[in-house]
Amino acid sequence: MDEPDDTGHGPVGSGSCPPVRVLICDDHEVLRHGLRTVLRRIPGLSVVAEAGGVGEALSLAAAVRPDVTLVGLDGQGPVLQDLVRELTAMGVRVVLLGEAGAGSDLVEVLRAGARGYVHTTVSPERLVECVRAVARGETVLDASVTGELLHRLDRGPRSSDGNGHQPPHGALTARQQAVAALVAEGLTNAEIAARLEVSRPTVKGHITVALRRLGLRDRTQLAIHVHRSTRPGDGRARPAGH
Structure with a gap:
């Protein structure tokens, strides 16, 4: 198990604002290493822990209280949805990492409370901006899945004016x-x-x-x-x- 890094190795930015505390959760060690390497170079971000699985992620999140958790989307279905719900209940914002065509799994974890999705091939600059945006309270969806995702979400309930129609x-x-x-x-x-x-x-x-x-x-x-x-x-x- 990767131990929590409470010191947040790497630069954390100047000024009075505390760094954005990030937990990385993915069962691929190489991907975790790459994410850690990218994020630790960025002022204002601090990688506080890494997890290789759902149970470990929940335990570490309770211990180190990250602001944002990056979670690999790898076909875990309901288990992943439960993780997102638990993290969201802790006040942790979740950003998903996955491949295009994630389909219904992606829809369901977004409904469970995830605040963002980025493709695994995202540029380091884009990844950093997404983490910062989600930490600020924004929701970020990668353009690579927008078409499919919106098509699936479109099947859900529509906001209306009471007659089944949205305002123009x-x-x-x-x-x-x-x-x-x-x-x-x-x-x-x-x-x-x-x-x-x-x-x-x-x-x-x-x-x-x-x-x-x-x-x-x-x-x-x-x-x-x-x-x-x-x-x-x-x-x-x-x-x-x-």
Whole structure:
């Protein structure tokens, strides 16, 4: 068993903000080693423990209280869903690592409370931004699975106006539509802010207003709404900026 690293080896960034504490959980030692190597080089991140299995991950999470846990998605089905529920109940945010085509397993662990998904071939820079975004409370979905994931999630209950219909996409301003479209592409608030050359609080504000106007709960539902409203042949306009 890999022992907890309470010291958070590696640079942890300057200033008064504590580092984001990360637990790595995957049964592949090589992948754990790669993740540890990447994350320990980053100021503001601290790898506090590693686990090779579900039971070990729960034990370590209870001991070291990470902010974010990176969990390998490898066909563990209900066991993985239970892990995500337990970690979420502890107040730990979960980011999944997996391959494209993860299918129903990915859908169910997201429903269990996972806050993000990244492909195993993600760049180090993208991985770091996803961890930071999830630690800030955002939900991040990798663009490599967005199409399949949204198609599966789309089968779930729809938010409506009481008559079974969602408010039209046109209820949003052009800028809100542009932000919503980038959310659907899997970009974090920081990445959207850089793309649109606005501040991160401005992006957060646009998303908050869009969710309220459309009667949606979170970023995942917003992404599904964009997916529906931009389907070929649905007679609706694409979001501004696309």
